Amino acid sequence: MGGSIVLFGPPGAGKGTQADAIVLATGKPQISTGDMLRAALAEGTELGLEAKKYMEAGELVPDDVIIGLIRERLKSQDAINGVLFDGFPRTIPQAEALAEIAEVSMVISIQVPDEAIVERIVGRRMDPETGEIYHIKFKPAPSEISSRLIQRKDDNEDAVRTRLSAYHSQTSPLAEWYLQRGILKSVNGNQAMGDVQEEISLLLV
Numbered sequence: 001m002g003g004s005i006v007l008f009g010p011p012g013a014g015k016g017t018q019a020d021a022i023v024l025a026t027g028k029p030q031i032s033t034g035d036m037l038r039a040a041l042a043e044g045t046e047l048g049l050e051a052k053k054y055m056e057a058g059e060l061v062p063d064d065v066i067i068g069l070i071r072e073r074l075k076s077q078d079a080i081n082g083v084l085f086d087g088f089p090r091t092i093p094q095a096e097a098l099a100e101i102a103e104v105s106m107v108i109s110i111q112v113p114d115e116a117i118v119e120r121i122v123g124r125r126m127d128p129e130t131g132e133i134y135h136i137k138f139k140p141a142p143s144e145i146s147s148r149l150i151q152r153k154d155d156n157e158d159a160v161r162t163r164l165s166a167y168h169s170q171t172s173p174l175a176e177w178y179l180q181r182g183i184l185k186s187v188n189g190n191q192a193m194g195d196v197q198e199e200i201s202l203l204l205v
């Protein structure tokens with residue numbers, strides 16, 4: 001499939017979890033704006049410092065910052081046959097900017113009700129060595145690595161409620177925007193991870 005794919009859904013929908021199998025199936029590299037911002041923050045760059053206060057509060061980072069980041073990333077050689085966007089675009093202006101610089105062939109919307117989101121986010125843990133995403137209940141890490149797992153600073157109940165409301169007011173209108181363009185595909189994200197993966201794989205053939 002030519003063009004880029006967008007993974008769309010609320011925080012905690014399972015975008016990062018499902019990305020690996022899509023990368024494997026399509027050969028397209030994953031571009032996660034959240035991961036890029038966290039890397040900038042860890043490196044202490046100016047951009048990272050600017051993004052920090054928004055991220056910790058659970059608010060969206062301004063569009064011009066995000067669009068600049070994506071423009072630079074898409075210049076890399078590995079982006080030439082399309083990429084897998086994870087967590088981008090998150091606003092209509094971001095989607096409009098993206099439409100100018102890349103062809104989006106499919107938007108995979110992972111649907112999960114709000115009631116399930118808080119438990120997913122608060123229980124999320126990351127392995128800093130491999131980037132693997134775990135969950136204290138739904139995907140426990142092997143005991144030999146459990147001591148090195150980290151919890152994101154914004155994965156607390158307060159910030160997740162702010163993130164959910166940002167999702168509903170600023171991001172969810174994008175579903176309609178992409179539906180009108182005929183490229184929105186929805187999958188049920190409120191089932192076992194393997195079943196979500198199977199639904200997604202049917203969209204990629």
Ligand code: ADP
Nearest residue numbers: 012013014015016017120124134135138192193
């Ligand atoms: P996102 O990238 O959309 O924010 P993640 O992939 O990081 O979401 O998933 C959020 C949390 O929910 C992680 O702890 C992950 O292990 C867990 N998770 C992902 N998919 C499912 C699922 N289908 N059922 C239960 N928990 C899940």
Ligand code: ADP
Nearest residue numbers: 011012033034054055059060061066087088090
């Ligand atoms: P989630 O687990 O909620 O899907 P991400 O890792 O995608 O989280 O994003 C973490 C934070 O980074 C967001 O709450 C937001 O502050 C910022 N962020 C990531 N992507 C974007 C974007 N496309 N537009 C604006 N802010 C973003």
